[in-house]
Amino acid sequence: MPSPITATNDFVVKFANVNGSGSASANELFAKCILRSGVPVASRNIFPSNIQGLPTWYEVRVSGEGWLGRRGGVDLMVAMNPQTWDKDVASIDPGGYLLHDSTKPLPPSKFREDVNAIPIPLTDICNRTYSDPRQRQLFKNVMYVGALASLLGIAPVVVEEAIAAQFEGKEKLIGANVQAFRLGYDYAAEHLAGACGLNVVKSDEVGDRIFIGGNDAAALGCVYGGATVAAWYPITPSTSLAEAFGAHCRKFRVDPETKKNKFAIVQAEDEIAAIGMVIGAGWNGARAFTATSGPGISLMQEFFGLAYFAEIPAVVFDIQRGGPSTGMPTRTQQSDILIAAYASHGDTKHILLFPKDPRESFEFAAEAFDLAERLQTPIFVMMDLDIGMNDWLVEPLTWDDSRVYDRGKIMTAEELEAGKTFGRYLDVDGDAIPYRTLPGTHPSKGAYFTRGTSRDRFAKYSEEGPVYVDNMQRLLRKIETAKTLVPKPLRRDAREKTKFGALFYGSTTVAMEEALAALEENGLHLDTLRVRAFPFAEEVVEFIHAHEQVFIVEQNRDAQLQKLLVNECAIDPARFISILHYDGTPITARFITNAIAERMTLARKEAAE
Amino acid sequence: MPSPITATNDFVVKFANVNGSGSASANELFAKCILRSGVPVASRNIFPSNIQGLPTWYEVRVSGEGWLGRRGGVDLMVAMNPQTWDKDVASIDPGGYLLHDSTKPLPPSKFREDVNAIPIPLTDICNRTYSDPRQRQLFKNVMYVGALASLLGIAPVVVEEAIAAQFEGKEKLIGANVQAFRLGYDYAAEHLAGACGLNVVKSDEVGDRIFIGGNDAAALGCVYGGATVAAWYPITPSTSLAEAFGAHCRKFRVDPETKKNKFAIVQAEDEIAAIGMVIGAGWNGARAFTATSGPGISLMQEFFGLAYFAEIPAVVFDIQRGGPSTGMPTRTQQSDILIAAYASHGDTKHILLFPKDPRESFEFAAEAFDLAERLQTPIFVMMDLDIGMNDWLVEPLTWDDSRVYDRGKIMTAEELEAGKTFGRYLDVDGDAIPYRTLPGTHPSKGAYFTRGTSRDRFAKYSEEGPVYVDNMQRLLRKIETAKTLVPKPLRRDAREKTKFGALFYGSTTVAMEEALAALEENGLHLDTLRVRAFPFAEEVVEFIHAHEQVFIVEQNRDAQLQKLLVNECAIDPARFISILHYDGTPITARFITNAIAERMTLARKEAAE
Amino acid sequence: MTYITKPKLRHPGIPTNALGFTHRDYEGSISTLCAGCGHDSISSALIQACFELAIEPHRVAKLSGIGCSSKTPDYLLGQSHGFNSVHGRMPSVLTGANLANRDLIYLGVSGDGDSASIGLGQFAHCIRRGINMVYICENNGVYGLTKGQFSATADKGSKSKTAVNSDSPIDMVGLALILGATFVARSFSGDKKQLVPLLKAAVAHRGSAFIDIVSPCVQFNNNPQSTKSYEFVREHNDAVNRLDFIEPRAEIKADYEPGTVTTIEQHDGSILKLSKLDPAYDPHDKAKAMAYLQDRHAKGEVVTGLLYIEDDAEDLHHHLNTVDTPLNRLSEKELCPGSAKLAAFNDEYR
Amino acid sequence: MTYITKPKLRHPGIPTNALGFTHRDYEGSISTLCAGCGHDSISSALIQACFELAIEPHRVAKLSGIGCSSKTPDYLLGQSHGFNSVHGRMPSVLTGANLANRDLIYLGVSGDGDSASIGLGQFAHCIRRGINMVYICENNGVYGLTKGQFSATADKGSKSKTAVNSDSPIDMVGLALILGATFVARSFSGDKKQLVPLLKAAVAHRGSAFIDIVSPCVQFNNNPQSTKSYEFVREHNDAVNRLDFIEPRAEIKADYEPGTVTTIEQHDGSILKLSKLDPAYDPHDKAKAMAYLQDRHAKGEVVTGLLYIEDDAEDLHHHLNTVDTPLNRLSEKELCPGSAKLAAFNDEYR
Numbered sequence A, B: 001m002p003s004p005i006t007a008t009n010d011f012v013v014k015f016a017n018v019n020g021s022g023s024a025s026a027n028e029l030f031a032k033c034i035l036r037s038g039v040p041v042a043s044r045n046i047f048p049s050n051i052q053g054l055p056t057w058y059e060v061r062v063s064g065e066g067w068l069g070r071r072g073g074v075d076l077m078v079a080m081n082p083q084t085w086d087k088d089v090a091s092i093d094p095g096g097y098l099l100h101d102s103t104k105p106l107p108p109s110k111f112r113e114d115v116n117a118i119p120i121p122l123t124d125i126c127n128r129t130y131s132d133p134r135q136r137q138l139f140k141n142v143m144y145v146g147a148l149a150s151l152l153g154i155a156p157v158v159v160e161e162a163i164a165a166q167f168e169g170k171e172k173l174i175g176a177n178v179q180a181f182r183l184g185y186d187y188a189a190e191h192l193a194g195a196c197g198l199n200v201v202k203s204d205e206v207g208d209r210i211f212i213g214g215n216d217a218a219a220l221g222c223v224y225g226g227a228t229v230a231a232w233y234p235i236t237p238s239t240s241l242a243e244a245f246g247a248h249c250r251k252f253r254v255d256p257e258t259k260k261n262k263f264a265i266v267q268a269e270d271e272i273a274a275i276g277m278v279i280g281a282g283w284n285g286a287r288a289f290t291a292t293s294g295p296g297i298s299l300m301q302e303f304f305g306l307a308y309f310a311e312i313p314a315v316v317f318d319i320q321r322g323g324p325s326t327g328m329p330t331r332t333q334q335s336d337i338l339i340a341a342y343a344s345h346g347d348t349k350h351i352l353l354f355p356k357d358p359r360e361s362f363e364f365a366a367e368a369f370d371l372a373e374r375l376q377t378p379i380f381v382m383m384d385l386d387i388g389m390n391d392w393l394v395e396p397l398t399w400d401d402s403r404v405y406d407r408g409k410i411m412t413a414e415e416l417e418a419g420k421t422f423g424r425y426l427d428v429d430g431d432a433i434p435y436r437t438l439p440g441t442h443p444s445k446g447a448y449f450t451r452g453t454s455r456d457r458f459a460k461y462s463e464e465g466p467v468y469v470d471n472m473q474r475l476l477r478k479i480e481t482a483k484t485l486v487p488k489p490l491r492r493d494a495r496e497k498t499k500f501g502a503l504f505y506g507s508t509t510v511a512m513e514e515a516l517a518a519l520e521e522n523g524l525h526l527d528t529l530r531v532r533a534f535p536f537a538e539e540v541v542e543f544i545h546a547h548e549q550v551f552i553v554e555q556n557r558d559a560q561l562q563k564l565l566v567n568e569c570a571i572d573p574a575r576f577i578s579i580l581h582y583d584g585t586p587i588t589a590r591f592i593t594n595a596i597a598e599r600m601t602l603a604r605k606e607a608a609e
Numbered sequence C, D: 001m002t003y004i005t006k007p008k009l010r011h012p013g014i015p016t017n018a019l020g021f022t023h024r025d026y027e028g029s030i031s032t033l034c035a036g037c038g039h040d041s042i043s044s045a046l047i048q049a050c051f052e053l054a055i056e057p058h059r060v061a062k063l064s065g066i067g068c069s070s071k072t073p074d075y076l077l078g079q080s081h082g083f084n085s086v087h088g089r090m091p092s093v094l095t096g097a098n099l100a101n102r103d104l105i106y107l108g109v110s111g112d113g114d115s116a117s118i119g120l121g122q123f124a125h126c127i128r129r130g131i132n133m134v135y136i137c138e139n140n141g142v143y144g145l146t147k148g149q150f151s152a153t154a155d156k157g158s159k160s161k162t163a164v165n166s167d168s169p170i171d172m173v174g175l176a177l178i179l180g181a182t183f184v185a186r187s188f189s190g191d192k193k194q195l196v197p198l199l200k201a202a203v204a205h206r207g208s209a210f211i212d213i214v215s216p217c218v219q220f221n222n223n224p225q226s227t228k229s230y231e232f233v234r235e236h237n238d239a240v241n242r243l244d245f246i247e248p249r250a251e252i253k254a255d256y257e258p259g260t261v262t263t264i265e266q267h268d269g270s271i272l273k274l275s276k277l278d279p280a281y282d283p284h285d286k287a288k289a290m291a292y293l294q295d296r297h298a299k300g301e302v303v304t305g306l307l308y309i310e311d312d313a314e315d316l317h318h319h320l321n322t323v324d325t326p327l328n329r330l331s332e333k334e335l336c337p338g339s340a341k342l343a344a345f346n347d348e349y350r
């Protein structure tokens, strides 16, 4: 019989619900209450590829220390879904808690000896209080939030403020919800005092941080980065990025006088059309993007090759989900790295950015448009479902008002008029980036014909071997230039000198940071490098060469980033140890810590012998 | 002043023409005449992406020793195209010959001191002989073939037999062409005796070999391999494969009694539909294939992912051309290796076969259908324009009549009736290949739902992490099984022990063999391994580990096969030296020899010091 | 060889069809769609039709793309193979399957996003080829599974919370007509009386049978002015701006006589005007069908019924003159020309 | 800023247009198409139309897919930018270009394979959206560039050496009509008298203007019974079975009065029956246009002329309510909300 878990500002609450039951808003309300208590949370939605009636879970990690990755394990389960009861109960850590609706009594066999049940007759209370079946269901959720507040010691005022904020402007709803909250709170206060060893103590760890999803933030990055054309096709988990862009534009991009839009958003008939529109707009000088996920990336391949070879700016957000094929559409993964890096047939190489969280998604989104126009090629912002569709606690977004867009090398009518020679594929500056002209620029100079076929430096069609090779080699050199322009990797050295290094990227970061702290506590030291872009900067190669063994932590089956490293940096694979997590759930610090610790202690032993 | 080149059964004749001028058949006639003299030839077409009026070349390498790769250089140029005259003349080797139409005299500046002009008033003769302008043009071609016959010492009877064969059954044409041939022959005999130091001496090097194109042979392989459904969309250079399949089927697959077809060919609306049809047919138990090239491979990505994940047999012929994008549609390359091996988003791996010539294209085509059904996954037959669209001299095609098709693991109604458990994704035999049932098999057993989403071993939809991982790991193990089933690599060791090895594949083979002979003559010894499939068999890894330095010869820019090797075999890239040729022309022995010799002698020197 | 079904003995009370199957034998797994979704009504109509036609359940192949609608093949005919392929590409997969085995009945189930947006090209071309199939478009004017964006069949001017649809809508029935479908019909998910017979006729038809079925999505009402849905819930969902709480919805039924017009109010309060073809209507004149369709459309009516049928239609197998034996049953004996023929072949290349 | 063209001084003899440009100023590089190809006739009609409209050549953007037809933008308007994109996807690329800069004239050039086969979906959807463009389909019923396979517009029953086309043909004009094109016309490549005015009207139209132009491929005559081509050459090409020798062909011209029907014999001997709309025909009734089209089609006639026009059409920019300044001219000043607004934004997420 393990003793009941006791913890302050450091535990995991998991809600098991049915989608469409109104639980989503209540669960989010709960997370907000913790944040309003000044305690950091990391919340994650686990939802099905369906609209109504299937199981859905919401995980809230309360972490006073501010760890934002998934922790794994469950201290308190709010089990509201009979369909998944057994599984949910089984997933609770020994000594943990089980909050459940006790209206209909369940046989003891349905419970666990080593788990502390917290029964509340929710349905009962609801039925007594409300006549309308819909209200009965809706308020049941707010009610368990109330009970939790009481159990965890969250001040009622905090919850009431949170409710007021959630239903801002809808007094009727506020009142009703506060009432329901009270019902739950009071019941727990009366019947369940001391039933739960977990509690929340007010703190100020949250600071001025914001709680935002990556798709929302990236969409805002597109607004700040000057995107004017968006073409997209709905697909989970990227849909909310395109929809958020629309919302932000309606807010920030409508001309106050004329009421006209400084943006154009088209829901295309499919992904091929979406990327085609983006390329057409980019060719014609507008900043354009599309947002999609794996299947869309597969469909866009031919156009990616065209944009690479004809050198047309484009920005593509790949909100990665579980592949291959339709795979696990509502789960997260980092498994489109290779298909993006080498997109399309023939010899190609593309630019990838790997934001670590919503805040960096905002920054890289804006940055991507500068890179696309500077390098005249597609830029892939490689996000994932975890970053895109979950709310993350991040530093406030910032913008330097003195920043001007880098529109890249566009030859103007004046320059043409002044007689500057224009060769669309001519490397005048030695950086392998040629000048382009926009359609309609000049009556008699600078017009050229864009094509996906081989042509000479002056855009004239050619089937000559040397002409083709000349162009292909310049494209390689352009990638060299890109290495100096993309976001640099970030290195963090261990307190002590070590021969072990670790590479990681994207949404793995939060779990990695936590894992590093844990490893350090156990006296296991690693230097780390967070890769933020492909092609890889020199620093990446240096880092690897500076360490005998380098762990590469990825969320895919085939160690895709490692393949890229070995390919592009000519590094002996023997140096690498891959840590792979790809079951569709976000990687946890526990997983990384165990995997690395095991190998490092082993290595140590060997050394010792 | 270099002395005129003299050579017997070892020289290159190049024809410069305009497409649509009737030269193609005449040039082919010339090649046939050499073959009929028992002397091996390697011929290659260099044609534009256009229908009429643009430059086109035909290269005939006469090689008594039987080298079938492109040699490079030109000993005798038949310059029939004024548009390209200068370039053509410039391309002749010093001491070489220039056969041209002397009707309109050209200024001396148009000729080269070190090249021997062979003037023939072709237009003149034609105009004297024929009134119809079309005949004048048509017969001009046969006439220069006549002149060549005389200049090179080819017996008239050989040419006349060749003409008879070419126009079999069309007496009128035979007579007319023989007459035209005679005119050219006689003129040269009379005015140009001894003007050319090149000659053809009858020999018996050809044996019973056949002269056939790879697309034609592969199409026949599909007929012999039991393909019944073909869905395709026209694209150079794969079109002639699909069209040849139709021709062969009309010949071999029409039921003699009912006159009905034992095949179904659909020209789809695009490549996506084509592969969709192939997958639908494969799912339903028919042997199906599509033929395409780079752009099609890009468009088919999403479906490749479905076939990989849902495990559906399919055969795909990729007749590679110059990429990326539309690239060089009428040039050759080996640049779709990566996109085929890792096709589609998410973690995937696909099976690739690399035939070296038309004969192996026939064999691998037939083999591919067995592999597809055995492994229940797409099989890519990676050909290229050089193999597919040029006629090659190869050993006759053979077939073992005792051979039966391997239909793979298909559970029958009897087995189901007998109560055998059926789990669509259940690894019963430990080879990671599950059983499948065909639609309509049994009234109450064995039906299942095929999907691109994650599901359990019994094909039931599941979003559970462990269930997904279990399936993904089995798919990896299936690739291990594949290693034992695909065509083995072929090793050839040098006469002397050496620390140098060389890897190559596909159409590079003929040039490679010639290069090896040349290197050996210079005392440079290499062991070689011809890779014939991906995933790589153990032998490949062993071979690489057995050599300090391994050259990898490829016809692409980014060393794509090398990347695959490094990735999949965990080999240190430092071991490899890539020899890359990617200007769209077939790689030559000269190129390989120089590239390898340079590096080997360098290495030797270093060793010596 | 194929097996003949031996239905298990059952309580004599349960109604069975000509083959002795009960209704149960045509059912599939439990639906995961929203309560009241029109698609579920269509599934049960399909089950009913197959039961009445006394089809051997396992002789049907069910194919679909991706979407709520495309999930439905899983919810019927549990004894037949199903293939939930990729978005918008069901027609090509069905075409290939059909070529492989001409003996099965092919049921293609799709949605308006799947068929009219991403899949328009494949829809058009499989119709043109005259594949012998029943092609159903479960048409709700929205993308259900991705939460309510407009599809290409949404009416011009229809509103969503954030947008007004300005693209002109695609009339799948009109399209099928000019593309050469040999059986063209439209119906309403909630009108079993009309739907079941149409489905049976479609199965009986040899050639491309297309049925556009108006099938309300009870979830994503694209009409913000909606007054129908419970105000409190609407306010709640607005406030938290997501479809947080979903009201249980009832199936929308329709029952009206041929030759009459009925108006149906959807849960979002939007009105649908269905007009059922008159028994006197002759479905053999394509041009007339087209004209009739446009004329009624101008009146804001959605015509339902069998609009056009070509009695002696020919299917792709007929055009391709394929052998009667399904191609997937032929073995090397029938398919491989053998070594002797190969020797002769070699000669032609010398 | 845009530049005003200053045409160079020219010999007064040469005819110039309102802007002082000569015909030459509208020409492009030399065509690489076959002698006599209908597509070249269309190019010269386009050049003529632009010259007569006195358009500034550089204010046109030319977009196309892949095919012989799609090569033609290179052969006209050498001063304007061109984009030879990928096969069947011109419509999406044009749509994006149009969104980026509403001030240019967008000319989309495609072929029947490019638009009716692989590109059918994009064709349909760009028409639905009402992109302000001139969309030309140079329709020859075959895939020219890949050597003569049937395209989706080939007539049912048309023969090639190896096959008979059994798919029902797609009538691009009928399709454009039901998809909501606001300007729908058809013409013949060799009929400049009709083509040039139609092209001018299409450019003037604000919205999706679609012109289907029958444009004979003089190379891939899909009629093996062809008697027209020189027997000896035919025999020769048959014997070596490839298009080895290509006869020089003459452009196929047509000159007939409105309201009349003319029959045109192509080089392969196949007959084309063109019927020109009567001046009295009123192009404002879509349903009538559709009926008329089908009626004449039944008579084996190919209707030419302006079939339908919506005078006050609205284009996509109107629907999207975009600002008048081309989007590609807006800078951070107009586009970036700045740090103050960002601070407020942050607050909403606390």
Ligand SMILES: Cc1ncc(C[n+]2csc(CCOP(=O)(O)OP(=O)(O)O)c2C)c(N)n1
Pocket (backbone or CB within 6 Å): A233, A234, A235, A236, A271, A295, A296, A299, A326, C066, C067, C068, C069, C070, C086, C087, C110, C111, C112, C113, C114, C115, C138, C140, C142, C143, C144, C145, C146, C151
């Ligand atoms: C290639 C691809 N793009 C996008 C999606 C996401 N997606 C799934 S279903 C769907 C639309 C479904 O709409 P519809 O066909 O009308 O079916 P409904 O849900 O309305 O019944 C989309 C866009 C996908 N699965 N695959």
Ligand SMILES: Cc1ncc(C[n+]2csc(CCOP(=O)(O)OP(=O)(O)O)c2C)c(N)n1
Pocket (backbone or CB within 6 Å): B233, B234, B235, B236, B271, B295, B296, B299, B326, D066, D067, D068, D069, D070, D086, D087, D110, D111, D112, D113, D114, D115, D138, D140, D142, D143, D144, D145, D146, D151
């Ligand atoms: C994705 C892709 N598939 C196939 C091709 C090969 N291809 C080039 S042009 C063409 C057809 C052109 O036909 P059409 O549009 O009618 O033009 P035409 O040559 O007849 O004028 C095809 C199939 C290609 N370029 N890209």
Ligand code: SF4
Pocket (backbone or CB within 6 Å): A051, A052, C032, C033, C034, C036, C037, C038, C039, C068, C069, C140, C144, C145, C216, C217, C218, C219, C220
């Ligand atoms: S979302 Fe709409 S279409 Fe999908 S299941 Fe629910 S009601 Fe049906």
Ligand code: SF4
Pocket (backbone or CB within 6 Å): B051, B052, D032, D033, D034, D036, D037, D038, D039, D068, D069, D140, D144, D145, D216, D217, D218, D219, D220
């Ligand atoms: S092949 Fe046909 S379409 Fe192409 S250029 Fe020649 S005539 Fe024109």
Ligand SMILES: [Mg+2]
Pocket (backbone or CB within 6 Å): C111, C112, C113, C138, C139, C140, C141, C142, C143, C144, C151
């Ligand atoms: Mg829908």
Ligand SMILES: [Mg+2]
Pocket (backbone or CB within 6 Å): D111, D112, D113, D138, D139, D140, D141, D142, D143, D144, D151
């Ligand atoms: Mg065409």
